[in-house]
Amino acid sequence: MKKGTGSDPFADIQDEDREETRETEDPTDERVDDEPDSEPEQTTETETPPTDGPSNAGDSGAENGSSTRDSIIGEPPQNGANDAGVPWVYVRDNVKQDREMVQFYLRDYVVDAEDEFVDAVSEELGTDVSKTDVREAAYEAAMYNVDEVVDRLRAWGFESVD
Amino acid sequence: MLTYTTYSEAGGVGKTTIGAALLECHAGHGFDVLAIDMDQQNGSLTYLLDVDAPRDDSQADNIVRHLIDRPKGPLDDLILETEFGLDVLPSHNMLENLEDLLKRAQQMAEDLGEGGEFDPYDRLRQVLLESGVPQKYDVIVVDPPATAGPHLYNAVSATRSLVIPVEPTGKGMQSVLGLEELVDGLEDRLEAEIGVLSAVPNGVGRTADQDRYMTEIRNRGYPAPVAIRDRSSLFEGCWDRQCTPRYYIENHRDRKRDHEMETLEKIDQLATKIEEVGGL
Numbered sequence: 098m099k100k101g102t103g104s105d106p107f108a109d110i111q112d113e114d115r116e117e118t119r120e121t122e123d124p125t126d127e128r129v130d131d132e133p134d135s136e137p138e139q140t141t142e143t144e145t146p147p148t149d150g151p152s153n154a155g156d157s158g159a160e161n162g163s164s165t166r167d168s169i170i171g172e173p174p175q176n177g178a179n180d181a182g183v184p185w186v187y188v189r190d191n192v193k194q195d196r197e198m199v200q201f202y203l204r205d206y207v208v209d210a211e212d213e214f215v216d217a218v219s220e221e222l223g224t225d226v227s228k229t230d231v232r233e234a235a236y237e238a239a240m241y242n243v244d245e246v247v248d249r250l251r252a253w254g255f256e257s258v259d
Numbered sequence: 260m261l262t263y264t265t266y267s268e269a270g271g272v273g274k275t276t277i278g279a280a281l282l283e284c285h286a287g288h289g290f291d292v293l294a295i296d297m298d299q300q301n302g303s304l305t306y307l308l309d310v311d312a313p314r315d316d317s318q319a320d321n322i323v324r325h326l327i328d329r330p331k332g333p334l335d336d337l338i339l340e341t342e343f344g345l346d347v348l349p350s351h352n353m354l355e356n357l358e359d360l361l362k363r364a365q366q367m368a369e370d371l372g373e374g375g376e377f378d379p380y381d382r383l384r385q386v387l388l389e390s391g392v393p394q395k396y397d398v399i400v401v402d403p404p405a406t407a408g409p410h411l412y413n414a415v416s417a418t419r420s421l422v423i424p425v426e427p428t429g430k431g432m433q434s435v436l437g438l439e440e441l442v443d444g445l446e447d448r449l450e451a452e453i454g455v456l457s458a459v460p461n462g463v464g465r466t467a468d469q470d471r472y473m474t475e476i477r478n479r480g481y482p483a484p485v486a487i488r489d490r491s492s493l494f495e496g497c498w499d500r501q502c503t504p505r506y507y508i509e510n511h512r513d514r515k516r517d518h519e520m521e522t523l524e525k526i527d528q529l530a531t532k533i534e535e536v537g538g539l
Contacts, residue, residue: 100482101536103419103454106262106384107393193452 099191108197170240192227201232261285261398261537262418263456267405267425268434273461274424275304276494276504277487277526278402279343281422283503284530286344290397290539293338294347295322295383295417297403297410299354304402308341309501312349321351325390326382326413327364334390343503346396358409379409380449384417397539407441415445420454422533427460427472427486435479456533460486484532485525493519 175185175195189195215231239246265278275298286292296304305312313319320331338346353360361379368377378385383401387393401414415421423438425431435458442453458481460472476483490504497507505523508515 101454104452106417106419
């Protein structure tokens, strides 16, 4: 329990009115010349693994011709470990700050595996991470790995109709 | 948008009266205000605000029918105007059986294979989301009964913020502690963050007591911008005449009393503070 307002119960309906606040806060992109070795590989994801994924469902694929396919997900709106300033994880007041709640429906075997997953991630990082953070990171990571998601869905039985 | 639940674990601490006074202030500040009465008791907001709601007609559409997915019409049609500048979604006697009704509705949803979509503690928020009602208001306040249960859970899930009148006694402070546990559990259950907009020590006697309790509440990390002195005569008058405190003083007191005007002023300050914190 914290002081101040809680999360927004009607975020779903207010999103539309609020879109414009997003674009202002792009982190300054100053990492061109200094190349820290801890750079995550997300920015170099130009070998376009995602192209075969979702595009065969919707046939139009409007601007597919250009070689640099836009990334599915953009840069996070807050400072990261490699940007100038204090990383988001340190400036937020609590784990739910700036986050919208979305409902996920998960099968039991996934729910059962979550704790172990969180532990494994925490162990790798050498610090405790909340389930909420791990979940979002996992989802974000999946957005850079469309192929793998597609494979998993195929394994569940999703297949193209033709 | 500002949404909150007025809640206290102890009954009779002026929760509903203070809630009504706050609502009236929000309306007076130019906001569109909706009060949702989830309290099945006779001494509820619906009674205080003197609206003519068919609370014992089980055939009539009412909030519970919407919560259990058996509405008889749009939610909008249930909302009544009051003469205090705010609207109210009134209470209904069916709220007495809310827990049981929700269980049955959930069972039915499960039988139909829709069980995952029916969360008995998140029904009010869902119903509001689907109704388009929240878009019409700047402030929505839910007044649940002073007991933990599905009324409270639905209220908190739909508002995510709390205003907590506190009886300035050891027992009252104890109820704040109880509330902390309850809210922690709710946050996990609802996967939502719950905030405390303000604690409101109410019925405070001497100034020294007032200071002590304000300090204690603030030391626990809760904002408590004002404490309300013991105003039982004013609050009882409100119930007697079925109106808000400001309306009572303006229309039913032969003269304005300084100490009562001061109380109204404090409640107005509190409303302003809550609006600020709520981002209005």
